[in-house]
Amino acid sequence: MQLVINNLSKTYPNGVHALKEVNLTIPNGMFGLLGPNGAGKSSLMRTLATLQEADSGSVFLDEMNVLEDKEGVRKILGYLPQEFGLYPKVSAETLLTHIAYLKGITSHREREETVKALLHKVNLYDVRKKNLGTFSGGMKQRFGIAQALIGNPKLIIVDEPTAGLDPTERNRFHNLLSEIGENTIVILSTHIVEDVSHLCNNMAIICKGEVLITGHPTQIIDAMQGKIWKKTVEKEELQHYIQEQKVISTTLFAGKSVIHVYLDEQPDASFIPVEADLEDVYFTVISDKTSVITL
Structure with missing residues (x-):
C-alpha cells in the first residue's frame, strides 16, 4: 500500500500559501514529515485527514481518491491531531468505548474486546477507570493513539505527537509508534528532528509549503x-x-x-x-x- 500525493496546493482566505504543489510518495511504514512551525505540515495533515479542501492536486491511497471519497477515507483513517480535546470527567475506558461505537463497532462484545486490547497496547489498562482529566500529558497522548487505532486503520496520521512530553514519555511513545508502523502507513508530522531520525525509514523536509528534500534519513545524511x-x-x-x-x-x-x-x-x-x-x-x-x- 502507498499514498501518492501529486501537485497538492492550498491557499487560505487570508492569502497564506500553505501548500505549494506538494509531491510525495509514502510507502508502508513510518514516514517523517519534518519542518519548522508554520511550514505547512498541519495543513497537509488536515487535508489528508479530510478536514479541509485542497485547491488543486490529487491524493490516492492505492486506488482510493482521498480528496473525493472522504467517507471511505475516514473508515480506514486513524488521526491524532496536534491538539485534541478530551472529556476530563469521563474515564478512559468509557470514552474509548464511545469512540469505538462511533467508528462503527456496534457489537458489544467486539467493542469490549477492542477497547481492552487497545488499553493494554498503550499501557493504560490499569488506569482505565480513571477520569481523563487526571492523566499526564504522555498518558493523554497514548490515549490519543489508542483512539486512532480503533478499526485497524490503513493510514495513521500523528501531528506533533511528542511536543511537550518528558524524556521517559517520549521514549515510550517512540516505542509505541515504531510498533504500529510495522503494518500500516504512519505519517509522523513533527519539528523535532530526533523523532524522525529514531523512528522513520523515509522522510521529507517541508518549509513554507514546499517539499525541499525526500528520501531515507541515512542516505540523506x-x-x-x-x-x-x-x-x-x-x-x-x-x-x-x-x-x-x-x-x-x-x-x-x-x-x-x-x-x-x-x-x-x-x-x-x-x-x-x-x-x-x-x-x-x-x-x-x-x-x-x-x-x-x-x-
Whole structure:
C-alpha cells in the first residue's frame, strides 16, 4: 500500500500559501514529515485527514481518491491531531468505548474486546477507570493513539505527537509508534528532528509549503558527510561569520557560540570537521528559506 500525493496546493482566505504543489510518495511504514512551525505540515495533515479542501492536486491511497471519497477515507483513517480535546470527567475506558461505537463497532462484545486490547497496547489498562482529566500529558497522548487505532486503520496520521512530553514519555511513545508502523502507513508530522531520525525509514523536509528534500534519513545524511564544519567563536564575532560563511546553526556553550558551517571544503584551518547528522541536514536544507537557527 502507498499514498501518492501529486501537485497538492492550498491557499487560505487570508492569502497564506500553505501548500505549494506538494509531491510525495509514502510507502508502508513510518514516514517523517519534518519542518519548522508554520511550514505547512498541519495543513497537509488536515487535508489528508479530510478536514479541509485542497485547491488543486490529487491524493490516492492505492486506488482510493482521498480528496473525493472522504467517507471511505475516514473508515480506514486513524488521526491524532496536534491538539485534541478530551472529556476530563469521563474515564478512559468509557470514552474509548464511545469512540469505538462511533467508528462503527456496534457489537458489544467486539467493542469490549477492542477497547481492552487497545488499553493494554498503550499501557493504560490499569488506569482505565480513571477520569481523563487526571492523566499526564504522555498518558493523554497514548490515549490519543489508542483512539486512532480503533478499526485497524490503513493510514495513521500523528501531528506533533511528542511536543511537550518528558524524556521517559517520549521514549515510550517512540516505542509505541515504531510498533504500529510495522503494518500500516504512519505519517509522523513533527519539528523535532530526533523523532524522525529514531523512528522513520523515509522522510521529507517541508518549509513554507514546499517539499525541499525526500528520501531515507541515512542516505540523506551520508550525502552530507564531509561538508559540515564546526568552530567556536566569541559572541561578538558571530555576525561576521554569518555574513562570510554559510552558517546553518549556532549553539551557545560556556558563553561562546559554536557554529556549524556547510561547505564542500574546509573554510580554513580553524574549522574542524563534524560528522553530519539529521539536524545538520535539516538546518542546511531550510537555511535558504529561513534565518540561521540558534539553539
